[in-house]
Amino acid sequence: RPSPSTSSSHTLHNDFCSAIPAESPTRQSLIYQNAYPSLRALQSDADIGDGLWRCCRCLHENILTHYKGPFPFDRLCCPRCTHILCHTCHSSEILSPLPRHVTLVDPPDAHAPVRYLHVCTHCGLSRRAVVQGNALVFCHGPCSDCGTNVNGEWARYWIGSKEAYRRDPNQTFVRLVDKRADEATRQARKRQRLAEKLKG
Numbered sequence: 001r002p003s004p005s006t007s008s009s010h011t012l013h014n015d016f017c018s019a020i021p022a023e024s025p026t027r028q029s030l031i032y033q034n035a036y037p038s039l040r041a042l043q044s045d046a047d048i049g050d051g052l053w054r055c056c057r058c059l060h061e062n063i064l065t066h067y068k069g070p071f072p073f074d075r076l077c078c079p080r081c082t083h084i085l086c087h088t089c090h091s092s093e094i095l096s097p098l099p100r101h102v103t104l105v106d107p108p109d110a111h112a113p114v115r116y117l118h119v120c121t122h123c124g125l126s127r128r129a130v131v132q133g134n135a136l137v138f139c140h141g142p143c144s145d146c147g148t149n150v151n152g153e154w155a156r157y158w159i160g161s162k163e164a165y166r167r168d169p170n171q172t173f174v175r176l177v178d179k180r181a182d183e184a185t186r187q188a189r190k191r192q193r194l195a196e197k198l199k200g
Helices: 004-017 028-032 163-167 169-199
Strands: 051-054 061-064 095-097 116-119 126-128 130-132 135-137 155-159
Touching: 028 163, 051 169, 163 169
Parallel strands: none
Antiparallel strands: 051 061, 095 155, 116 126, 116 155, 130 135
């Protein structure tokens, strides 16, 4: 007889395998806005997903696909180094950090998925929030995958637009690389100023 944790993992696996994409198919007009529409047309939505996140530890680019259901992005864990998505990682517009003071939001349209989630710090499972009236509510029970209890360290995110990425995935990647370089430059200058201050 399987243990509860094994049964839970099996159920999650079935959920992931049968998950339905939440975002609408790419419009032809969006493809035509690409600098090379013929090449862009060769990439299917299943191939490129809805966005990407760049791991802050190993710099691996991970495709993001938004699914319907309680686990909007499956597990947000880098397959190269096992790092779990954090606020130091960079991502495209489909996934942005949500400040913790945000507790009131506009309710979603009827039958539309709630576009807020948090991520387990132990296994990376993404869990969709719910909206009750205008109140944003995150689940408080243990993680459905690893059983870790929800705590204040679980990073929160909101789900944005896929449009810019679907239009030009390569350009989105370039922007993330540039953003990382700019941040590294700022940190280097900050350390230099601190070193000069300590010398003085």
